[in-house]
Amino acid sequence: MAHGRTRKVLALALTLLLTVSMFTITGCKSDGGTSTDGTSGKTETIKIGVHTSLTGGLADYGFAASEGLKIGATDFSGFEVDGVTYNIELVIKDDKGEPAEAPIVAQQLIDEGVVAVIGGLTSGATNAALPIYQAAGIPVLSGSATAPDLTEVGFDNFFRTCLRDDLQGAAIGAWAIELGGKKVVVADDRGDYAVALGNEVQGTLEAAGVQVLREECAEGDVDFSAQVNNIKAFGPDVIIFTGYHREAGLLFKQCIEAGVDAQFMGGDGIKSNEIGDEAGGAANVEGALCTFGGFAQEAMPGYAAFLEKYEAATGKDGGPYAENNYDALGAVVQAIVDAQSFEGADIIAALHDVEYQGVQGTLTFDANGDVSVPGGGGIELIPRFEYTGGQWTYIAD
Amino acid sequence: MALEHVFSLTVSGVTVGMIYALIALGYTMVYGVLQLINFAHGEVFAVGGYIAASTLIWAGIDDGMPLWVKVAYFALAVLVSVAVTATLGWLIERLAYRPLRGRSRIIPLLSAIGVSIILQNLLIVIFGPEPMIMPTAIVPSGSFELFGARIRVLQVVIIVTSLLLMALLTWIVKGTRMGKAMRATSQDREAAEMMGIETNRTISFTFVMGSALAAVGGFLVAMYYGSLQYDTGFLYGLKSFTAAVLGGIGNIPGAVVGSLVLGLAETWGVGLRLGLLAWLFVAGFGLGLYFQFWRAPRGRVAHIAEEFRTPAYERQLLNVYRLAPYSATKTILSKRTDALVAVSARHAMRLMTGNLFLLGFALLFFANSDVQFSSKWQHVISFSVLMAILMFRPSGILGEHIQEKV
């Protein structure tokens, strides 16, 4: 087997070569910012990391987040710390929506020498990456990770500019009760987001004495006939789906085909105009209701201006959570200016005290890192939408 | 439990079962001639649906068109998708399986998995990860009431189409020269070759036919649910394979029976929330295993039992008593009680092992607080059906039809 031996030796030699070359190429560690001594005053660049998912199932959300942040980077550049003007350079990294990839992305950002990180996009990825950011003492602000756990496990470097699942769950439940729901179906897709939200909705409804049927329509499935049959036998007046729009469309379509007559509702996962196609025609979901896990865009003081910039930059309609990410970047910049420091600990301390005027309004962070508005506020913060004429429209109070 | 509820569940179950059958037939025929699980078959099915839907979108079908135009478009989509998937099936066999004939059995299986990964990811690369939406224009939208249950015209269309295709397939296998060649090849490939049958051509034909059926299945699924995703094929493939094994692999009527049973098991299992039945199922599972394992002299698992049922343990136990220093125990225990202790210890061990399974599977099924069969365990139903058949009756309901010498 001389042939095999030669190959083996060659393979080993190649591996060696590869490893050695890897070391020599990565020979230098990059450090923080690079200074460009301009002619007029001193301008430096500071790196801020973006931990998001540009590929995978939630690529739309990742795209919107990174575009919102790019606008933010231009808007917030030129702030002063110790008399030096700083510009922001975004370092955008993609974790593909896989938790196993999140720590690698976190480490890449830390290696790049970022002073703060905006992200991650999903709660799972954020959970997987937070220990690494915390060990490095880097502040993390997410615009879209809504799982309640995140601010309760004890990560002092984590903040978010979106509202939590439990608040949205309570809001959906309260709305269903308002609509006169006596028998309500709560369905999720077995994903982390939908289950957490579904549990909150179910808890709210059951506490109010509403009869609840819990169903699951697993993500990626197409056949929900058994669930639909159960729903039909249960005879609900409201059907709430807490997952994403594709399964929601299929479930609502199959419910209508089976002759179930009920009010369709959902969380922000179904707030996509594509739901019309997925439900086999917009007429099928006409009048469906949904909530949103952030503040109402229509009620935001700066949203019109932001949307204009976003559309000019991307040529697309406003994307989900773009403004939350934009505000997260703004809050970090303000915290840096307040602290007059790029040290992680100083920024974290400043973030707790910051009162930031953003697109969404005036934002502050509580002791856990959750966003709050001055004057507090509960479920009435959650905006409501109705599907009419092929798109979601805001219901003003 | 209202009767119309049961009835409408049954109709859904039969519809799903018919779709499983269209895919399962491909599995079972290929297994019959090659003894190979064609892992890529589920993906071929998804490709069929994707091609049909994209043909219709490309052709620009519209709601306002007259019926005959719609029918023409429909025929076009069927033709294109059948042609593409049949070619695909032929190519897969030619490139990924044929070069591996005669090698160790694990090798073509690995190749099949590779092909499955390739096809699934090609769908992502070409069509994107978002779901493929089927134009609604050609989907018959009517429905009618029967015994209090609402039945869609499309469900009837699916059932009738599947039955027609199965009849056609039966005719091909039973009544044509090619079918005869297929049967001969699956009985004994070498002998068939000696009789002058071109087995390579026969195998290719089997792949082409299986893929064409899967394409129709894909089209029907896309119509029924309105959309397909790149990973739809994987799950459908797995379930259809289960159906093929359930009915008896290599056995064409078996595949249909198995698919119907599986379709009904799934919809009834979730739909009727038969908590008690599910518990009985698990209990029966454990008991059956217990009997197969330890009692039945020639049960399927009896061979293993033989290996574990060594008298060594008993002998050891007796030796302990014998070698023990003269003591009160020794005098009290006559030889008979010694044996009794040994035998009861053996029984206790058997019971424990039996219960271990019971416990394991009970945990798997009812890890959640609700004793009812909640819909979140839907996929577990078909997976555990698969495991159960393979344990108790690997030859399936109607028996398998494959080469004896494997």
Added chain:
Amino acid sequence: MKTFFSKIADTLRRAPRWIYIALALALALIFPMLESWGLMETLWLRVGTRALVYVLLAVGLNLVLGETGLLHLGYVAFWAIGAYTTAILSSPRTARLLYMVQEHGIGKALTTVTQRTMQIPEELIGFHIGFGWVLLIAVLIAMLFGFILGIPTLRLRGDYLAIVTLAFGEITRITFNNWEPVTNGPGGIPGIMPPNIFGWVVDKPGEFFYLLLIVVVIVVWLLNNLKNSRIGRAWNALREDEIAAHHAGVHSTRVKMLAVVLSAGIAGLAGAIFGYYQQFINPQYFPFMQSTIIVCMVVLGGMGSIPGAIVGAVALDTLPEVIRQTFTKWLPDAFGPDFLPGVQAAVQTDFDRYRMLIFGFVVVLMVVFRPEGLLPNKLWRRETHEVDPREQEQTRQHLFDLEEGHPDLEA
């Protein structure tokens, strides 16, 4: 020129085996130091540590797939079992579960979804099980499930085994996803505490690298001894020809069971350490694709060859990252930021879409053209390569000619 290279190859080939082992070990030992000396980014340490987890998994799967010739498609299940053992026994979840058991009994604790806001007493906060126990329990539980899976399935035909193990893998993942009272469902378990090994608190990637390296070395050493023992020979015999092996006195079911159980234990071990390393576990880590990726690693390296499994795991786990960095960082750094901008963008955005596609092609091409893998095991080569049909035909023709009587002889 050719003679020059073949001379080098010859020398390399003649070099004793221990030199390669020593080289590989030295390389692995120095690797984390490069980071602390500032020669390498921490990223590569993390990539390397994850690769070591895959090395353990590939070596473990090689036992079943390579040595014994059983296609196991649910291997990820044992990995998940190991990781969840760590997560349940060594995180804030442990205290919650213990409190539930104390208050309501074990049945209720295993079946009731507790409120997120449930208060647990002060003295229970921070309670967890030590590293050694967790490892032991994880390995034992994984082995137990390997045994449970093995009893009914090992008598089945080889290809049925593939599909049953696949089903087992999916059932396990769905169970972890659905068993909310214990596993917190799809939300996963955060906050896993770092292991404390006799006072050595392992919480930096470099330390995890060494910890895993120690485990890998021990496991590989044990497996190598096992491979060359009676049991190893029995495995190989079963792979070559089950019936012949059976008649030669190999207890086929028992020996197969040993392979399945041992490999399950190795995956459980890998999972337990992986859980500590990630500090967070949810079911998304363990999709079916992970099982196929591990199969790809073993096939690429060479079924039945331990060095092959190691090289396959390292290559498939690190190459995507190396390729990405090459095109988006190193080349632009070396040749200016505008170097091949199109390729940069493509690698940045589209590369991941093609990653699994490339894996699929790797499997099919390897299996068709080089089934013995990159670093082959001699026995497999003989088994996987069919005798050249042309050669066979020639021999047959030759015999035929002799029988018919050769024209030359007749004349």
